[in-house]
Amino acid sequence: MTHFLYISDVFCPWCYGFAPVMHRLAAEHPEWPVRVLCGSLVEEPTTLQTMAAKSPTLRAFFERLAATTGQAVGEPFLRRLEPGEEDAPLFSPEMATVLAAVNKLKPGCALETMEAFQTAFYRDGINVLYPPVQPGVAGVDPDALTHVLHDPAIMAEAERESEEALELLGDFVVYPTLWLVDGEDRLLLSRGYSRYEAVASRL
Numbered sequence: 001m002t003h004f005l006y007i008s009d010v011f012c013p014w015c016y017g018f019a020p021v022m023h024r025l026a027a028e029h030p031e032w033p034v035r036v037l038c039g040s041l042v043e044e045p046t047t048l049q050t051m052a053a054k055s056p057t058l059r060a061f062f063e064r065l066a067a068t069t070g071q072a073v074g075e076p077f078l079r080r081l082e083p084g085e086e087d088a089p090l091f092s093p094e095m096a097t098v099l100a101a102v103n104k105l106k107p108g109c110a111l112e113t114m115e116a117f118q119t120a121f122y123r124d125g126i127n128v129l130y131p132p133v134q135p136g137v138a139g140v141d142p143d144a145l146t147h148v149l150h151d152p153a154i155m156a157e158a159e160r161e162s163e164e165a166l167e168l169l170g171d172f173v174v175y176p177t178l179w180l181v182d183g184e185d186r187l188l189l190s191r192g193y194s195r196y197e198a199v200a201s202r203l
Contacts, residue, residue, distance in 0.1 A: 009039035014193040017069030036110035037165040038096035052081040076125025100158040101148040
């Protein structure tokens with residue numbers, strides 16, 4: 001079956017910027033399901049405060065991101081970059097496990113779930129790795145999510161999907177990456193952030 005294959009990461013700012021493009025493509029082509037694979041942008045645990053300390057121009061980067069993509073980066077997120085503000089952790093493998101658990105509870109909603117967590121993080125400044133907030137962001141029952149997260153198969157599934165994503169990306173690990181897949185054929189639509197018009201022209 002022809003489908004979109006989308007590799008994204010909750011902690012990838014350009015993926016957050018690309019979300020409206022991906023959302024529009026999915027809405028305009030309901031005949032093509034969207035398969036989402038989680039990337040591994042943040043392979044080792046870190047925090048926003050750590051990143052900000054290493055990159056003094058980080059706030060300016062996010063302001064440029066918003067201007068380029070039209071996706072507002074919220075003041076609650078930007079405040080977390082300031083010294084002394086409440087910190088937030090980033091770790092892609094842990095986030096991938098959460099997404100795999102939500103996808104088990106809400107099959108067929110992987111794109112919406114990815115976008116919900118990206119929005120919660122970059123617009124609302126929510127610590128999306130804090131377990132009590134995850135059910136609300138995902139729109140699932142808290143007890144059901146806790147139960148699924150304790151299933152060893154979920155972590156294994158998340159690891160398999162992340163490995164598949166890296167294998168597909170090969171030597172060019174760039175997020176987001178989007179293909180249109182038809183059988184054994186893959187048409188590259190975007191590697192990194194692209195505007196809607198550029199992606200649509202390749203279809």
